[in-house]
Amino acid sequence: MNDSSKPESSKPELLAPAGSEEAMHAAVENGADAVYFGIAGGNFNARVRAKNIPLERLGDVVASLHDRNVRAYLTLNTLAFADELPRIETLLREFASCRVDAVLVQDLGVARLAHHLCPELPLHASTQMSLSSAEAFSLAARYGIRRVVLPRELSLEQIRRLRKNTDLELEAFVHGALCISFSGQCYTSLVLGGRSANRGCCAQPCRMAYTLLDDERELVASRPVFSPTDLAALPLLKKMWDAGITSFKIEGRLKPPEYVAETTRIYRSAIDAMISETNPIDPEKEMERLSLTFSRGFSTGWLEGTDPRRLVPGNIVAHRGTPLGTVVEVRRDAAVVRLSADVRRGDGVLFENETEPDRSQGGRVYEIFQRKASVKEAKAGDKVLLTFGNGTIDAEYVEPGQSVRKTDDPRIEKEVRKSLQSKKPQRKTPLRLTIRGFTGQPLVLEAKTTSGVKVVLQSEEKLEEARKHPLTTEVLREQFGRLGETEFELEHLDAVLDGKAMVPLSVLGRLRRQMVESLRDQTERQPQPLTKPILFGSSLDELRNSTSVPIPDKPGMPVVHLLFRDENLFTNGLTLHRCIEAGCRSFYAELRSYKEYEKTAASIREVGAEFVAVAPRVLEPGETKFLDFLAGLTPDAVLVRNLGALAFFSKRNIPCIADFSLNIVNDLAFRQLEELGNVLRITPGFDLDEAGTTALLERISANRVEKIVLGRPPLFTMEHCLWKANLVPPGQPCEKMCRIRPLRIRDRYGAVHTVRGDVHCRNIVESAEPITVPKSLPVWIGRGLEHLRIEWDSRLGFVSAEAAVSNLRLSLGQSPRDFGGVPPSSPALF
Secondary structure: OOOOOOOOOOOOEEEEEOOOHHHHHHHHHOOOOEEEEOEOOOOOOOOOOOOOEOHHHHHHHHHHHHHOOOEEEEEEOOOOOHHHHHHHHHHHHHHHHOOOOEEEEOOHHHHHHHHHHOOOOOEEEOHHHOOOOHHHHHHHHHOOEEEEEOOOOOOHHHHHHHHOOOOOEEEEEEEEOOOOOOOOOOOHHHHHHOOOHHHOOOOOHHHOOEEEEOOOOEEEEEEOOOOOOEEEOHHHHHHHHHHOOOEEEEOOOOOOHHHHHHHHHHHHHHHHHHHHOOOOOOHHHHHHHHHHHOOOOEEOOOOOOOOHHHHOOOOOOOOOOEEEEEEEEEEOOEEEEEEOOOEEOOOEEEEEOOOOHHHOEEEEOOEEEEOOEEEOEEOOOOEEEEEOOOOOOOHHHOOOOOEEEEEEOHHHHHHHHHHHHOOOOOOOEEEEEEEEEOOOOEEEEEEEEOOOOEEEEEEEEEOEEOOOOOOOHHHHHHHHOOOOOOOEEEEEEEEEEOOOEEOOHHHHHHHHHHHHHHHHHHHHHOOOOOOOOOOOOOOHHHHHHOOOOOOOOOOOOOEEEEEEOOHHHHOOOHHHHHHHHHOEEEEEEOOOOHHHHHHHHHHHHHOOOEEEEEOOOOOOOOOHHHHHHHHHOOOOEEEEOOHHHHHHHHHOOOOEEEOHHHOOOOHHHHHHHHOOOOEEEEOOOOOOOHHHHHHHHOOOOHHHEEEEEEEOOEEEEEOOOHHHHHOOOOOOOOOOHHHOOOEEEEOOOOOEEEEEEOOOOOEEEEOOOOEOOOOOHHHHHHHOOOEEEEEOOHHHOOOOHHHHHHHHHHHOOOOHHHHOOOOOOOOOOO
16 A cells, blocks of 8 residues: 555646547647547447547547547446447457557446456546445455546545555546536436436436425425535645545536636646646636636535535526626616626626526626726726616516626637637647767658657758858757647757768758658557557456356245334334244344444344344445444344445455445346355346346346335435535534434425435435335246345335335235244345
């Protein structure tokens, strides 16, 4: 592990989004060290709505990036179903053959396939993989992961702790949109709309309006209570670098090229200034430009710790620009405004309605009046009348005291567009030249680019002896540094001269032009240099055939497991006995305190049933103390929800049940966990529908699968706290309000979803619509499925937990009498 918090490289990488070739050009020309992009076609990258790059263009695109000394990272960062893996294999072979620098993955099965297929192909764990602890990193490294894209929820202090406990590269977002849920753990778009975020089709339900309720009344009227500000870590780059971040990542593959150009340019300047400690940027000016490019309001996210009210003000859904002033007086199609920033004719302006964000009014400034005189622009501190086109704004929704924001500046937009349209390359390819000049011989020039392209040229004339001014290194640097509007720049020149030769400047100029033409010609036709040969290993078929899938001769009677979150459910043991009589043999406890766990574990053991401890869905640095506590309870097994907890309990040889949050949806991912040795069962990810589950059971050991057949799926799993953001006064302690005051969320269709806090006070929003017994369940049982789980709560529509178990048994054509002769201590787990 690293003893130092500093990364080994000399400077951090600037990684820019490339949702299109135009955006890629903008990133390259404005200083990106690397770009990340997806391939068009299929749900195989997390931004399927971006233009993306056609596969047939990949070789040329990667080659052109390498010629400009820019790394190419391919996104394959969604879940892949079993029948899609052959296509994934084809893509991975193409990626490796085209010399991409890394592939971003979410799916454990895709990681397994990539690592076995081409071990030399670097793999980066997408933030969708939900890796947030050193324990998770250690397991991911076994799967071929070399870099982790960190969850946005981590603080600088947590990043420092990670850096000290891992050798993997750390990549972090520094700019762009924030998700309210942990990436990879948001099922809202899938559950409510059928569009999966884990398949690149997020419908952004977090940006919608919701009503916050408790058991008695509305607390917050319809507002975007899940819509966070955008991230802008520009002021924190030095701290992030010191904390150990290897790569600074800009979000925005769905944003236009202008956004990519401006954000990349600004962060490039800031990084260069940070490293050189010279030419510091003007943070205030650059933040204003970033705000005008695109901003829902800026914050530093979770990097500086949790500030729920700042992160989610509750009135942000779209671009809102930068503060411009305050409304003093409202007139028809006009408003008197006290300015806090400069304004010009043509600027875009938004009158912000904080109580009803959808009613905010906006338009482009038509004319500016100051002391009754029309002016082209006005300065901060002035009081001016801003007029707009007829009907542009509705004065009914503008009132004195309202905040005014500038949403765009045509001069900046023109400047950015001009830079994109310029044929003059902004990003130069460094050249290293070696020149030999001896009297009586031609001048010999050898030129090399950083991407490995090399040309050797010589002058047509032999060099004559100088009478007055022999050729010098300084003259050569001056002449060959004149690369003007070409895509090259002189980085280094070595000269070997006899000190006597003379060369006319016209000869040097002609040789310089020949060099540029030859380099361009070589670049266009020369394949990329091979740092290592492409060695393809195990194919998909070989991986799949390495393990046989047993088919049961006669399906057994399924085992029912009950997960509960209320210790009072089993206070007197009566409910436990009734659940056992109904056919339940093991109980999963997901509670809020140490005492609750201890008391419940004892109650379950008293009746001879199996006790399964439930680990939190998220594990962040410093949170293993709770896992130590769970291990100390000596549970029969632990339900684990992330790779960190899985690694933790595997190291201690404690049996584990892998939950749906590990997003296992194909046979390779299933086997990846199965081979750990201590994983008893695996719950498939929610992205699998009934047909997909049926298909998967044909490829895996069905008796190692556990299906949730009753319960409520989670929508958001959040570091953000709704109680602190909406009910606790700023600066006041929360007093663990989440444990004593229930909250619910009503969406725009009237459905009411519940909110609960976990042991680490993270918020989980659960769907109003429950999971119900699948129609395909008899087919699955016939295939060998033996384990069914009920995640019980009082909202399932049953009177009691035991009724839920009994009803499930009855739905399978079984009677509780079938279990009368089975002792309570019957081993369901082993």
